[in-house]
Amino acid sequence: MITALNTTAPVVALRVAEGHAAENPLSLGDLGEWELIRRLSAFAPPGQFNDDAAVLDADNGAGALVVNTDVMVEGVHFSDRTTNPEDVGWRAAAANLSDLAAMGCTTVVGLTVGLVAPASTSWAWVEGVYCGLAACLRHHGGVLLGGDCSGGSSRMLAITALGRLPAARQAAPRDAARSSGLIRRADGSPGDWLVSSGPHGLSRLGLALLQGELSTAPTAELGLRAIAAHRRPRPRFDVVRALISCRPADLAWRVGGCDSSDGLAAAAAAIASSSGCIACLDPDALPLEPAMAALPNARDWCLAGGEDFELVLALAPAWAAALCQLLPGCRPVGVLEPGRAEVPRWSNGDPITPELGGYQHFG
Amino acid sequence: MITALNTTAPVVALRVAEGHAAENPLSLGDLGEWELIRRLSAFAPPGQFNDDAAVLDADNGAGALVVNTDVMVEGVHFSDRTTNPEDVGWRAAAANLSDLAAMGCTTVVGLTVGLVAPASTSWAWVEGVYCGLAACLRHHGGVLLGGDCSGGSSRMLAITALGRLPAARQAAPRDAARSSGLIRRADGSPGDWLVSSGPHGLSRLGLALLQGELSTAPTAELGLRAIAAHRRPRPRFDVVRALISCRPADLAWRVGGCDSSDGLAAAAAAIASSSGCIACLDPDALPLEPAMAALPNARDWCLAGGEDFELVLALAPAWAAALCQLLPGCRPVGVLEPGRAEVPRWSNGDPITPELGGYQHFG
Numbered sequence: 001m002i003t004a005l006n007t008t009a010p011v012v013a014l015r016v017a018e019g020h021a022a023e024n025p026l027s028l029g030d031l032g033e034w035e036l037i038r039r040l041s042a043f044a045p046p047g048q049f050n051d052d053a054a055v056l057d058a059d060n061g062a063g064a065l066v067v068n069t070d071v072m073v074e075g076v077h078f079s080d081r082t083t084n085p086e087d088v089g090w091r092a093a094a095a096n097l098s099d100l101a102a103m104g105c106t107t108v109v110g111l112t113v114g115l116v117a118p119a120s121t122s123w124a125w126v127e128g129v130y131c132g133l134a135a136c137l138r139h140h141g142g143v144l145l146g147g148d149c150s151g152g153s154s155r156m157l158a159i160t161a162l163g164r165l166p167a168a169r170q171a172a173p174r175d176a177a178r179s180s181g182l183i184r185r186a187d188g189s190p191g192d193w194l195v196s197s198g199p200h201g202l203s204r205l206g207l208a209l210l211q212g213e214l215s216t217a218p219t220a221e222l223g224l225r226a227i228a229a230h231r232r233p234r235p236r237f238d239v240v241r242a243l244i245s246c247r248p249a250d251l252a253w254r255v256g257g258c259d260s261s262d263g264l265a266a267a268a269a270a271i272a273s274s275s276g277c278i279a280c281l282d283p284d285a286l287p288l289e290p291a292m293a294a295l296p297n298a299r300d301w302c303l304a305g306g307e308d309f310e311l312v313l314a315l316a317p318a319w320a321a322a323l324c325q326l327l328p329g330c331r332p333v334g335v336l337e338p339g340r341a342e343v344p345r346w347s348n349g350d351p352i353t354p355e356l357g358g359y360q361h362f363g
Numbered sequence: 364m365i366t367a368l369n370t371t372a373p374v375v376a377l378r379v380a381e382g383h384a385a386e387n388p389l390s391l392g393d394l395g396e397w398e399l400i401r402r403l404s405a406f407a408p409p410g411q412f413n414d415d416a417a418v419l420d421a422d423n424g425a426g427a428l429v430v431n432t433d434v435m436v437e438g439v440h441f442s443d444r445t446t447n448p449e450d451v452g453w454r455a456a457a458a459n460l461s462d463l464a465a466m467g468c469t470t471v472v473g474l475t476v477g478l479v480a481p482a483s484t485s486w487a488w489v490e491g492v493y494c495g496l497a498a499c500l501r502h503h504g505g506v507l508l509g510g511d512c513s514g515g516s517s518r519m520l521a522i523t524a525l526g527r528l529p530a531a532r533q534a535a536p537r538d539a540a541r542s543s544g545l546i547r548r549a550d551g552s553p554g555d556w557l558v559s560s561g562p563h564g565l566s567r568l569g570l571a572l573l574q575g576e577l578s579t580a581p582t583a584e585l586g587l588r589a590i591a592a593h594r595r596p597r598p599r600f601d602v603v604r605a606l607i608s609c610r611p612a613d614l615a616w617r618v619g620g621c622d623s624s625d626g627l628a629a630a631a632a633a634i635a636s637s638s639g640c641i642a643c644l645d646p647d648a649l650p651l652e653p654a655m656a657a658l659p660n661a662r663d664w665c666l667a668g669g670e671d672f673e674l675v676l677a678l679a680p681a682w683a684a685a686l687c688q689l690l691p692g693c694r695p696v697g698v699l700e701p702g703r704a705e706v707p708r709w710s711n712g713d714p715i716t717p718e719l720g721g722y723q724h725f726g
Binding site for chain 2: 025026027028029030031033036037039040043044045048049053054056065067068069070071072073075076077109110112113114115116117118119120121122123124126127130131133134143144145146147148149150151152153154156158160162
């Protein structure tokens with residue numbers, strides 16, 4: 001789904017060039033992805049583009065439906081060189097389902113698939129893609145609901161995933177607007193811990209190995225895990241279920257969060273920006289695989305490699321601690337502090353400066 | 364949405380070439396669109412691809428949600444030569460909403476939009492497309508729910524529309540499987556009248572005028588209406604509402620139908636094939652604009668021009684007559700007869716033989 005940040009592109013430099021002459025009209029490349037999304041959000045109700053996905057009937061409470069659309073384009077999101085068709089299908093489904101998990105869904109209803117491909121595309125490739133999609137659905141629930149197909153000059157998948165929030169939880173009486181069970185970017189508060197559901201940077205390492213950017217991983221086992229993380233990401237519905245089961249009895253439902261498809265730092269920035277806080281990350285608590293630490297790019301990849309599809313959550317400390325105790329792999333990575341800053345900071349106040357935006361479309 | 368017919372491509376010749384050598388693998392062009400869809404339907408629950416869109420919680424009865432995905436590709440579904448950006452947006456939305464109407468929806472929830480475009484695409488074009496989408500939603504209800512955007516080598520829109528069936532109607536007690544308010548291809552019966560909600564072929568005439576295939580229309584007024592039909596099709600929610608309001612008290616809910624995005628004959632064939640009947644069209648009752656009759660292609664365009672986005676319905680005669688009386692423009696065009704035939708027939712038994720398949724992707 002469009003992952004708009006609340007303000008104009010807090011972490012990505014823009015090249016907005018409104019003054020172009022008429023014979024050189026403003027292009028999407030001039031705008032950049034975030035400014036494009038900001039402009040498109042004007043066509044939707046206020047706040048509609050603020051989260052990873054859209055909630056239908058949130059007021060309904062019980063099992064509200066969540067819908068999310070993602071596109072995957074050959075040469076941008078996948079290529080035959082690094083991804084076999086089964087993995088293209090799995091990743092396309094998993095990326096969408098990850099957005100459902102990031103909203104707090106515990107049930108997958110299903111997906112629709114828009115397939116565009118040249119007539120010369122082999123049936124074997126398409127079959128492989130749908131095998132991968134179906135495998136991801138078998139693993140996480142839901143069915144193929146339908147879709148459409150068309151010829152076109154390049155291969156493209158547009159997936160819409162539908163999921164449901166859990167039915168029987170009560171919203172905090174003191175804030176009825178925070179629907180029960182929903183995870184929203186804007187629901188972080190100062191004092192919350194930022195929790196990462198798993199390591200970051202593995203998928204980027206896997207891509208580096210698949211593209212030949214790196215010839216070997218520090219260990220063979222890490223290399224295999226990194227390639228698996230890139231090819232077969234897991235939507236973290238298990239984290240949502242753990243989050244529900246470990247909520248301290250005295251805490252009402254309030255969970256800030258999103259997934260880390262654009263990287264850990266971008267996720268922290270999005271939550272902080274939407275919640276009106278500053279994200280402070282602890283440099284000694286980066287969720288980095290120990291075996292990756294020797295790599296020169298390890299910290300940048302951890303912060304901004306992207307496509308990790310973990311959840312980054314803002315939780316009251318007691319709930320955060322309970323989650324980290326319940327689910328191995330979940331760990332605190334920082335806190336939300338009062339104030340406003342477009343860029344996350346280190347605990348000592350220094351801004352976090354690597355390339356933070358993940359992949360920039362139209363960049 | 365994928366508009367699979369119940370059997371293997373009843374009206375479109377296939378070029379299935381399973382025996383290709385390994386160095387020349389079976390391609391989508393070898394399969395053709397309908398065989399591709401038939402194969403993809405194997406990844407979904409049985410019957411899931413049988414209709415214009417998918418129903419969620421049909422058993423729930425009240426206001427079940429319907430979801431539909433369509434892709435529109437530059438050079439296939441639109442081009443700058445014939446369609447300005449506002450019309451691209453309107454048509455993309457309307458084509459999707461038409462599938463919701465064809466399922467019996469009376470309420471539009473909204474759309475998600477996956478946009479793929481090269482970085483060189485002008486913002487003005489994208490803005491125009493979204494203005495057109497928003498105009499269609501303002502007219503028919505629903506909001507822009509979200510979406511995604513990506514760079515890519517050509518322009519493409521993948522739209523997912525969500526709608527709701529009306530809430531408070533009762534299914535026929537004698538057939539609980541026929542959910543209240545749903546329109547399905549398979550719900551026609553021998554003896555039903557086939558009703559067209561409006562004229563057919565206008566959109567194809569509009570395209571011919573826009574492409575310069577025809578230099579003038581028989582009358583200027585018809586030319587303008589034809590171009591409007593091509594550029595600004597109307598999803599026929601008004602027909603669904605009329606259908607509900609004129610149901611004879613002694614008839615339970617049972618409505619076969621689909622929209623005519625692939626043409627009148629293909630719609631009749633799809634209903635007949637899914638319902639286990641033969642579609643017989645009356646050659647003297649073709650839903651043709653009188654002013655079009657002088658055109659040499661008029662009958663073929665009426666039968667198979669495509670993109671008319673009218674509803675073609677199979678109704679018990681009393682209900683069909685009530686509908687045609689209530690809503691000017693609705694007219695009986697034929698009947699469903701007992702038996703099975705892959706191709707619709709004329710009343711005298713002759714098969715209807717023009718190019719029936721509408722646009723064939725991968726053909």
